[in-house]
Amino acid sequence: MFTKSSSWFTPQRLLWASVVVALMTITLKTWAWKLTGSVGLLSDAMESFVNLASAIFALVMVTIAKRPADEDHPYGHHKAEYFSSGFEGILIIAAALGIIWAASHRLASPQPIEQVGLGLALSVGSSVLNGVLGWVMLQASRQHRSIALEADARHLFSDVWTSAGVVLGIAMVAWTGWLWLDPVVAIAVAINIMREGAHLVWRSSQGLMDEALEPEVQAQIQQTLARFAGPKLRFDHVTTRRSGQRRFVDLHMHMPADLTLGQAAALRSDVEQALMHDVPGLRATIQLLPTNVEAYLETNEDAPAAAS
Known part of the structure; x- marks a missing residue:
């Protein structure tokens, strides 16, 4: 849905917008909590503080991820985004524990809720802000392949559902008079x-462990290679991984041994360009081998035994 005309929606700009929206929702939800005294709205306001911290940290990590490769980081800084996703997940879990602690005390000593109408209006207004920004960020995260942007967007959607649950609970309290519902x-x-939060931490850990590319992306890679494969040309040992916004594929390309070095290099270049054209953000590493030669790959059985 996002095209070149929407290039304004960069991860950095959207995360700055997330910081601003988080400040606005903190103000609105804290005001709603002060007016009503609802512990449900307090929990909603606490999650907005998590939104703010997460957006700031994500902004820092995305900025680091865009740095070019250097002597100390020859493969770039793309994995910095995974730290953002993991940090956001940890903050969400910490906020949830704080909410449970506060709510358990209120459960033991229920209190009436005041000025319900205005409090709910403020909560709904803040949810609209989060929902619109979350939708824009999720669309942009697919274009930029940014896990930090996706994590922040999904957290904003989680905040919207949180607010919806709180609003429903407070409305039920006002209707039934059952204070324990809050x-x-x-x-x-x-x-x-x-x-x-647990889901975000898991996604982050998988990225840091060089998780394979998505099945649909792997299928596209195989489809591209199939256009070149034939009786004298084959591919094997195709492995993929993702590092932040970057995608990587390593493979072996077997060809006749009588080809000149120039012919082999030109054919490899054609395959690399086709892969990078069909899969945005892909970096291909292709090892050339004669048709009748198989590469040795170390397996668990081949690995040296641990010293006793």
């Missing part, structure tokens, strides 16, 4: 955002 909703909200 802290129960807050605890349910905390459990939900804790699940989201």
Whole structure:
């Protein structure tokens, strides 16, 4: 959906927007909590502080990830985005535990909620801001292949659902008069955002461990290679990994041994260009081998035994 005309929506600009929106929602939700005294709205306001810290850290990590390769980091700084995603997940879990702690005390001593109408209006207004920004950030994250941007967008959507649950809980309290519903909703909200935090930490860990590319991207790579494959040309040992916005593929290309070095290099260049054209952000490393030669790949059985 995002094209070159939407190039204004860079990760850095969107994360700056996330910082501004987080400050606005903190103000609105804290005001709503002060007016109503609802622990549910307090939990909502606490998550907005997490939004702010996460957006600031993500902005720093995205800026680092864009640095070019240097002597100390010859493969670039792209993995910095995974630290942002993991940090955001940890903050979400910490906020959820704080919400549960506050709600458990209110559950033991329920208190009436005041000025429900205005408090809910402020909460809904802040949710609209988060929802619009989250949608824009999620679309942009797919274009830029930014896990930091995706993590922040999904957190904003989680915040929208959190606010919806809180609003529903407070409305039910006002309608039924059951004061215990307010802290129960807050605890349910905390459990939900804790699940989201755990998911972000898991995604971050998989990226740091060089997780393979998505199945649809691997299928596109195989489709591109199939255009070149034939009786005298074959590919094997195709491995992929993702590092932040970058995608990598390593493979062996077997060809007739009687080709000149120039012919072999030209053919490899054609394959590399086709791969990078069909899969945006891909970096291909192709090892040339004669048709009748197989490469030796170390396996667990081949690895040296650990010293006793």
